[in-house]
Amino acid sequence: GAGVSQSPSNKVTEKGKDVELRCDPISGHTALYWYRQSLGQGLEFLIYFQGNSAPDKSGLPSDRFSAERTGGSVSTLTIQRTQQEDSAVYLCASSPGTGGQPQHFGDGTRLSIL
Amino acid sequence: QKEVEQDPGPLSVPEGAIVSLNCTYSNSAFQYFMWYRQYSRKGPELLMYTYSSGNKEDGRFTAQVDKSSKYISLFIRDSQPSDSATYLCAMFGSSNTGKLIFGQGTTLQVKP
Numbered sequence: 704g705a706g707v708s709q710s711p712s713n714k715v716t717e718k719g720k721d722v723e724l725r726c727d728p729i730s731g732h733t734a735l736y737w738y739r740q741s742l743g744q745g746l747e748f749l750i751y752f753q754g755n756s757a758p759d760k761s762g763l764p765s766d767r768f769s770a771e772r773t774g775g776s777v778s779t780l781t782i783q784r785t786q787q788e789d790s791a792v793y794l795c796a797s798s799p800g801t802g803g804q805p806q807h808f809g810d811g812t813r814l815s816i817l
Numbered sequence: 818q819k820e821v822e823q824d825p826g827p828l829s830v831p832e833g834a835i836v837s838l839n840c841t842y843s844n845s846a847f848q849y850f851m852w853y854r855q856y857s858r859k860g861p862e863l864l865m866y867t868y869s870s871g872n873k874e875d876g877r878f879t880a881q882v883d884k885s886s887k888y889i890s891l892f893i894r895d896s897q898p899s900d901s902a903t904y905l906c907a908m909f910g911s912s913n914t915g916k917l918i919f920g921q922g923t924t925l926q927v928k929p
Binding site for chain 2: 734738745762809
């Protein structure tokens with residue numbers, strides 16, 4: 704019974720580079736969420752997918768951030784031209800649907816921008 | 818002012834103590850309330866999930882929701898050193914997409 708899987712678990716990159724973070728949700732979960740956790744800011748919502756559509760992107764901090772989901776399963780969060788303030792833990796969660804369903808989290812990708 | 822307020826602690830208690838963790842919130846539309854436990858370098862793990870007001874018990878854990886006061890609590894009975902972690906409250910309303918609003922988290926240490 705696999706949970707939410709995220710890769711890589713750690714990523715160190717230089718300022719200005721692009722990074723891709725991957726999330727494999729729990730099988731059968733139609734809803735997928737990305738959050739960011741940083742010291743002093745806590746856990747912040749980034750984007751929500753229902754199937755392959757993203758009805759709520761309101762938490763994406765800038766146009767350098769984008770995400771997609773394919774086949775109603777795997778999702779990729781891309782950060783272009785990374786900045787030091789992008790350093791954080793990026794967490795993915797999935798749920799069977801919306802309408803009050805609880806969310807289950809992966810262990811996150813710890814991103815460090817040098 | 819944040820939508821959800823949670824005392825960050827740290828909170829240190831002796832093994833066997835009863836622990837009380839609390840959050841207050843401002844948005845009366847919130848209807849679903851969760852408590853997550855997060856160990857260092859791990860993702861949040863769902864502990865308790867409640868809808869609307871009332872109590873819910875699961876083993877040593879009891880969650881309480883008081884919507885009239887906009888106040889939620891998590892009680893841990895007979896606390897163990899393995900309960901040492903950060904506890905996050907989270908909530909959302911039925912009218913949105915399920916986007917969770919989190920408290921800042923309370924760090925708990927249970928000393929043997």
